[in-house]
Amino acid sequence: MTSPVVWDHAYAVASAAAQTDSLKVLDAGAQNPSVPSGPYWLIETASSRGDRAEMGSKLSEENGTIWLHLMMPPGLGTPPALAFTKRMSDWFRKAQDGQFNNLPEGLVYYSQSDDPPDLNQEGSRVRFSVSFDYQYRDILV
Template sequence: MTSPVVWQHAFKTATQAAQLGGLQVTDALTSAPSVPSGPYWLMEANSSRGNLTEMGTDINEENGSIWLHLLAVRGTGTLPALELVKAMSDTFRKAQRGDYGPLPEGLVYYTQNDDPADGNQDGNRVRFSLSFDYQYRDKLAPAIP
């Protein structure tokens, strides 16, 4: 399960990057039924594992990925889409460096992966995806009596 702290930081960072290009980031669970006429970003997150670093400790270690999908309009050209993907990548790299203030305690982004566009995709959109792998460590919440 992705921690709320990780989701909130990633969504805020992605929104900063998207706004530089005049775009919006949508949350798959709160997206309006209408689709923007131009390109837009969709954010997803997954946790590859969340476990105690050692049994009996109160530290939880979570590893996962933040996925950002640029849904570009077919026919608008590859270069504008690549510029938007590069801006998103740069924003996350700057966030890791601390350019926008400190990361939440225990959060580290450490690898970026790219899933290139496939011109054989159906429909009027082409998907460009990138992901940022992360690790997040926090203390377990107190037991509920």
């Protein structure tokens, strides 16, 4: 399970990045009944591991991935999607460098992956995804 500290920080960074392009970030867990007519971002998280750093330790270590899916209406093309995705990537790199508020103690974003759209996908949106792997260390109380 993703820690609230990680979720809150990632959502804040993603929202700030999206606002530079006048886009919104929707929470996948909120299951929004309506979505913007233009492009928008959808955020979700996946924790791959969360446990004590070692037996008897009070240090909790969580590893996971922040996924951001850019949902583009068909026909807008790849160049604007790549520009939106690049800006999102830049904001997460700035966050790691401490240029966006303060990075919460114990949180590190350490790698990025991109997932291009499936050219055979059907529906009203084309999905471009970017993910940021993270590690969060916290002291158990």
